[in-house]
Amino acid sequence: MVRTRVAPSPTGFPHLGLVYQALFDTVLSRAHGGKFLLRIEDTDRTRFVEGAENVIYDTLAWVGMMPDEGPREGGPVAPYRQSERLPLYQKYAQQLIDGGHAYRCFCTKERLETMRQEQEKNHQAPRYDRLCRALSDDEVKKNLADGLSYTIRMKMPDHEAVVVHDPIVGAVTFQSDELDDQVLLKSDGYPTYHLAVVVDDHEMQITHAVRGTEWLPSAPKHVLLYKYFGWDMPVYAHIPILLNSDGKGKLSKRHAHTSVMFYKENGFLPEAVVNYLANIVWNHPQGIEIFPVMDFAHALKLDPLKFDIKSNGVRFDLDKLTWMNGEYIRMLTGEQLLEKLQAFYVNDADMQKFFKEYEAILFEIIALAQTRMKTLKDFKDLVTPAEATFTEAEKGLAKALSDKFEALSDWSKESILSAIRELISEQKIKGAVVYKLMTGREQGLPLPEVLALLKKEDALERLHSITQ
RNA sequence: GGCCCGUUCGUCUAGUGGCCUAGGACGCCUGGUUCUCAUCCAGGAAAUCAGGGGUUCAAAUCCCCUACGGGCUACCA
Numbered sequence A: 001m002v003r004t005r006v007a008p009s010p011t012g013f014p015h016l017g018l019v020y021q022a023l024f025d026t027v028l029s030r031a032h033g034g035k036f037l038l039r040i041e042d043t044d045r046t047r048f049v050e051g052a053e054n055v056i057y058d059t060l061a062w063v064g065m066m067p068d069e070g071p072r073e074g075g076p077v078a079p080y081r082q083s084e085r086l087p088l089y090q091k092y093a094q095q096l097i098d099g100g101h102a103y104r105c106f107c108t109k110e111r112l113e114t115m116r117q118e119q120e121k122n123h124q125a126p127r128y129d130r131l132c133r134a135l136s137d138d139e140v141k142k143n144l145a146d147g148l149s150y151t152i153r154m155k156m157p158d159h160e161a162v163v164v165h166d167p168i169v170g171a172v173t174f175q176s177d178e179l180d181d182q183v184l185l186k187s188d189g190y191p192t193y194h195l196a197v198v199v200d201d202h203e204m205q206i207t208h209a210v211r212g213t214e215w216l217p218s219a220p221k222h223v224l225l226y227k228y229f230g231w232d233m234p235v236y237a238h239i240p241i242l243l244n245s246d247g248k249g250k251l252s253k254r255h256a257h258t259s260v261m262f263y264k265e266n267g268f269l270p271e272a273v274v275n276y277l278a279n280i281v282w283n284h285p286q287g288i289e290i291f292p293v294m295d296f297a298h299a300l301k302l303d304p305l306k307f308d309i310k311s312n313g314v315r316f317d318l319d320k321l322t323w324m325n326g327e328y329i330r331m332l333t334g335e336q337l338l339e340k341l342q343a344f345y346v347n348d349a350d351m352q353k354f355f356k357e358y359e360a361i362l363f364e365i366i367a368l369a370q371t372r373m374k375t376l377k378d379f380k381d382l383v384t385p386a387e388a389t390f391t392e393a394e395k396g397l398a399k400a401l402s403d404k405f406e407a408l409s410d411w412s413k414e415s416i417l418s419a420i421r422e423l424i425s426e427q428k429i430k431g432a433v434v435y436k437l438m439t440g441r442e443q444g445l446p447l448p449e450v451l452a453l454l455k456k457e458d459a460l461e462r463l464h465s466i467t468q
Numbered sequence B: 001g002g003c004c005c006g007u008u009c010g011u012c013u014a015g016u017g018g019c020c021u022a023g024g025a026c027g028c029c030u031g032g033u034u035c036u037c038a039u040c041c042a043g044g045a046a047a048u049c050a051g052g053g054g055u056u057c058a059a060a061u062c063c064c065c066u067a068c069g070g071g072c073u074a075c076c077a
Helices: A016-031 A052-062 A086-098 A109-121 A137-145 A193-203 A213-229 A260-265 A270-281 A293-299 A318-331 A334-344 A349-357 A359-370 A378-383 A392-407 A413-427 A431-439 A447-453 A456-467
Strands: A003-006 A035-038 A102-105 A151-154 A161-166 A170-175 A183-185 A208-212 A235-239 A300-302 A305-307
Touching: A003 A016, A003 A208, A016 A035, A016 A052, A016 A208, A016 A235, A016 A260, A016 A270, A016 A293, A016 A300, A035 A052, A052 A260, A086 A102, A086 A151, A086 A183, A086 A193, A086 A213, A102 A137, A151 A213, A161 A213, A161 A235, A170 A213, A183 A193, A193 A213, A208 A213, A213 A235, A235 A305, A260 A270, A270 A293, A270 A318, A293 A300, A334 A359, A349 A359, A349 A378, A359 A378, A359 A447, A392 A413, A392 A431, A392 A456, A413 A431, A413 A447, A431 A447, A431 A456
Parallel strands: A003 A035, A208 A235
Antiparallel strands: A102 A151, A151 A183, A161 A170, A300 A305
């Protein structure tokens, strides 16, 4: 049974990376009839943001990646918030101490800080000097009796080669001598990521854990912990980091398009966002770029284990995503597009009024707009006139066009088009000018089609408003 | 500084020793269709495959070195 998990921290910011990771998890679990869980990693109380869990759920709901088990859904391995699992981590930390793989450290933050500064000054690798590792049982007992605050640190072995097996980069060997005596349990009783992830992935029977490559350097610590606990280690897949579009650093908050909300608010379709994410790390065997999300399962082979995706960071190219979004919009049926537009503009009073007023011709309008939209947000500009000022010459043209429209015996696409053509050739103007007269914009939905859908009086009224 | 991972058009990439005078996609440019703008169609510019050494009849592809980029190096995840 495949069990995957996404484990965000509730820090209030719905990062695109959450969707990116959940993509792997959901595809993997769905392809193998497994389960996808949400675990809230709220062990850093200084960064905790109230309500952030709701934002995480909103984000997952938007991209259609709701968990099978999680804090809201419940499940057989509850609770799903780490803050509610504290006794578990404490128990296992004690187990490590008893097994000789961890120890209590009574060093103050001040001592650690000055030590680190000293090391940096001497160009040494900053790391704990293992002072408390040498404490005798009696000394530990005395410190505990004195009520000294402590952390529990992992006892790194000497001269041991630790191999991390990753389905993307293969086997990576680390030397244990390079590893710091990592803090596993903080002085506030909360675990650090390293203890929590190992305990929870085991307790929750996770089979495949996907995380960013920024975790690869700490993976050997996790390998050792699994070994010390005597547990089978899940597959840890380290996926390439999303880089800023300038290639400098991880996709960060500084860039507006890091937030999932940016895409939702700017009229992107979640399917396109997800497709784009899959596409930048993987190439479809058929060479296509637009593909259903489940095709991505072909990249994640379990037997033999090999994630056939790229291994180094990718720049996030908003231009290409925008193009892809346009492609997705064009694939929609009229009904689907209308539904999405109405949902997108649900809080826009002007647009709600528009939908109501033109209800009878909405499908025709949408069909005309569909090839002209890259995002749902583009729709409003296409169907809403813009403010414009007109020159005397343009006012004259408005009068001329108005006269031509008046003279038409029938009000059809064909007759309107011929009237516009006549005006263009007689006045030697560009078609864009006619668009400006009618909509205030120099481009837009095809005029003969749109005007034919409306009443002749509406068109004349518009032109008269210009000439006055 | 140390340890990991990586390096093909501006960007995402194809490429697993000969089919590569390096293919595709986005973006950009030109033309066609046309009432505008898009869509669609046709075409174009754009990578001496990071650099240097090997190995080989043959290297973008294998090996080594260098450079560069990214990640990590917290009682943050």
